[in-house]
Amino acid sequence: MTLTPIAYTQIPRLDKSLISRASKSTVADLHEGLGAIASRQGLMHTGMRPVWTGAKICGQAVTSYNYPGDNLLLHVAAKLAEPGDVIVATNGGSAQGALWGDMITYYAQKKGIAGAVIDGAARDTGKLREMAFPVFSTAIAVSHPEKRGPGSVNVPMVVAGVTVNPGDLIVADDDGVLVIPPELVAPAVENAEARAAKEEAFRSKLDDGSSMYELLGLQKDVEACGLQMVENTWRDAQ
Template identity: 30%
Template sequence: MIEEPPILSINGSMKRPSSSQVEAFQGVPTGFVVDALFGSGALNRAIQPLGEGRDLNRSVAGPALTANCGPADILATLAALKFIQDGDVVVSAFAAHQGCAAAGDRVTGMMKNCGAVGFVTDGPVRDYAGIVEVGMPVWCSGLTPASPYASGPGSVGFPIQIGDQEVETGDMIIADRDGVVVVPFERIDETLANLERVREAEEELDAKVANGLKIPDSVAELLDSDRTRFHT
């Protein structure tokens, strides 16, 4: 007789950034992080802050805890509750299924009770008012009242595909009103070093704009060079 496959698979060796690495990303805009990653890392724009951030206008930065659910099922997300550490962002791959909710107010409430600071999924969620009351920042594809199943199969802690990116447990997730960015675990220190350069460049440009800058210097120089041709 063929043995039944397991309903759940749990990664027993999950990476996690240091507390100092996590702290260094707090309050950093997602655009800065993308620039520090040289244009990579952003999840597909279909994954947006719940309600466009009107009622849960908060940025979060924390280690990813991944749940691979598959379409219309949330068993892996429920199992992930057991493994949440303070400051985690639960990232649930729903196979971009849009036919039912990937979570609701009770599930996000339990995540918060376990110490999570955010929830990211490529599916919709339900119970908008309840999620706002819970106070859990959520990034998702929208809203639906339809209920999911919780029968599996699913996995927790393994690499997932979500929003055109691969996310592993222990990667850094940075999310705000602009969207969600993932920093691979192996690139955290590199990205933090690059962030200093990005901050300096942004602050310099902000000052120039505030002082009346109309056209970036590099564009003005290009327009005045032989690399630009005017046609009459």
């Protein structure tokens, strides 16, 4: 990362139809679709939560690195963002100086921005809920933010434990926030769609009387772990 405050005006663009497909999948399905390593690398820590229950986000990241207690560069990011983009901002996770509030929400909503992911504080949460604008944050605090800088826009940065590059796909729902690099979006979406279809087929079989134990083929795993099945109560076995 450069030591000089800088704002790049563009991000790499994904095909909009692919983003639309991703928006129909859950974070859980996309997480599983990424595989064992990439899924863990891309999942923000559990302190990143929706400001209001039911919030969902899917769009490309416009990143904003802010000095603690300041949100000047977040406003630069909002100015540069295009409809469908997601503002991803950090000040290192400090609750000092709320990065996001109701007025920037009003502007973002009018502009068609898809949502905001804030590693730091959000405020005016009642209004954000009323406006139904999806915001995820690691803190809620009304602390006043300055607008002096320094900071940068559309540079790689660490957000809630995950490296986020400008243009990464951000998918968020009640289960958390997932960051997907552009080159992994297509396979993640395909795998997520296949997983959702498989689970739908499972539901039909469960309706017909099958058990999860049977459908998942767990008998071999139970045998492999050495589990002993005792036909009695634990008291009677003493």
